[in-house]
Amino acid sequence: MRASASAGTFPASAESAILAGAAMKRDLKELSADGLAGWLRSEGEAPYRARQILTWLYQRSAASFDEMTDLSKRLRERLESAFTIGRPTVVRLSRAADDTRKFLFGLADGGQIESVLIPAEMSERLTLCISSQVGCGMGCAFCATATLGLKRSLTAGEIVDQVLEARRELETSRAAGEPQSTITNIVFMGMGEPLHNYECVVEAIGLLTAEWGVGFSPRRITVSTVGLVPQMKRLLEETKVNLAVSLSGTIDDQRGRLMPVNRKYPIATLLGACRELPLPRRKRITFEYVMLAGVNDSLADARRLGKLLCGIPSKVNLIPFNAFPGSRFTSSGRPAIEAFRAALLRQGVHATIRESRGRDIQAACGQLAAAEQPRG
Numbered sequence: 076m077r078a079s080a081s082a083g084t085f086p087a088s089a090e091s092a093i094l095a096g097a098a099m100k101r102d103l104k105e106l107s108a109d110g111l112a113g114w115l116r117s118e119g120e121a122p123y124r125a126r127q128i129l130t131w132l133y134q135r136s137a138a139s140f141d142e143m144t145d146l147s148k149r150l151r152e153r154l155e156s157a158f159t160i161g162r163p164t165v166v167r168l169s170r171a172a173d174d175t176r177k178f179l180f181g182l183a184d185g186g187q188i189e190s191v192l193i194p195a196e197m198s199e200r201l202t203l204c205i206s207s208q209v210g211c212g213m214g215c216a217f218c219a220t221a222t223l224g225l226k227r228s229l230t231a232g233e234i235v236d237q238v239l240e241a242r243r244e245l246e247t248s249r250a251a252g253e254p255q256s257t258i259t260n261i262v263f264m265g266m267g268e269p270l271h272n273y274e275c276v277v278e279a280i281g282l283l284t285a286e287w288g289v290g291f292s293p294r295r296i297t298v299s300t301v302g303l304v305p306q307m308k309r310l311l312e313e314t315k316v317n318l319a320v321s322l323s324g325t326i327d328d329q330r331g332r333l334m335p336v337n338r339k340y341p342i343a344t345l346l347g348a349c350r351e352l353p354l355p356r357r358k359r360i361t362f363e364y365v366m367l368a369g370v371n372d373s374l375a376d377a378r379r380l381g382k383l384l385c386g387i388p389s390k391v392n393l394i395p396f397n398a399f400p401g402s403r404f405t406s407s408g409r410p411a412i413e414a415f416r417a418a419l420l421r422q423g424v425h426a427t428i429r430e431s432r433g434r435d436i437q438a439a440c441g442q443l444a445a446a447e448q449p450r451g
Contacts, residue, residue, distance in 0.1 A: 102161035104232030208267025231278035381422030
């Protein structure tokens with residue numbers, strides 16, 4: 076399990092602390108490829124060994140240095156003396172009737188985060204939804220994670236660990252004779268605002284997509300944001316992942332009550348920035364719209380939404396609200412959601428309805444952690 080620190084105390088550069096000879100052993104996952112190569116040079120080892128070590132970590136899911144059998148015994152001992160291979164604790168693993176699996180992970184400092192494996196009906200698609208922070212500071216009124224407040228941001232290694240642990244769970248299932256399944260898509264839609272933890276999220280994307288890392292295609296990674304405008308542009312300039320923007324309102328007063336971020340980046344500012352984003356050809360922004368009965372689900376809202384998105388390469392994902400204890404909202408009924416979608420389609424807006432999964436295991440983001448953690 077990782078030796079993490081709380082927000083404000085984690086070293087600005089874990090690898091510089093390691094290379095300076097810090098006494099405390101650090102998680103090897105917190106080193107970049109260049110940082111590990113530098114450490115190897117300082118030990119009199121060939122820098123190319125870094126790729127071998129990282130391949131063991133991210134592709135073969137090595138849990139100990141002894142497993143790295145193509146390294147010399149001396150190097151394995153040196154790695155053991157300098158580093159750990161951190162893993163979160165699986166506090167709870169719940170499995171729904173529809174085969175959705177929800178993880179509640181415990182971190183070294185006592186924090187808890189959630190990840191969800193979501194299979195698609197009648198498809199080989201298997202999506203892993205991962206967290207980027209412990210809690211969240213954005214305060215969205217319809218989100219269970221918002222009730223926790225922000226505890227701290229995750230490190231890049233803690234973000235990637237969620238993928239590695241989900242992959243181990245699937246390997247265990249296959250060994251038990253279950254049908255083979257592989258993670259096909261990764262979405263940063265779990266606990267936290269990914270672009271509020273920008274540097275670590277981008278570093279994690281690098282680990283997930285590197286040839287020596289998890290080896291995941293950036294085209295199959297989506298980062299969701301409440302609309303942090305400056306970071307949105309940086310993300311598309313610095314990575315090749317997909318962008319999803321949580322909108323959930325069509326006028327500022329309405330969206331501002333649901334999403335406090337709208338006070339800083341009102342709808343016109345947000346959508347103006349979306350029009351100027353450096354989108355590659357044939358790539359679209361996904362706008363997520365949580366359907367709340369009597370709040371934002373009228374046909375007038377649908378017509379306004381269609382006009383707002385005019386000129387933006389986009390698609391809309393309509394999300395039935397997944398209620399949590401204490402919430403003042405209820406989900407729009409299926410007929411209202413279908414009518415809303417039809418109104419968008421008539422305006423030439425590509426719109427889909429996200430089917431709810433895992434309701435019997437509290438699969439909405441933040442529900443398990445909110446039930447088990449003290450409020451912030």
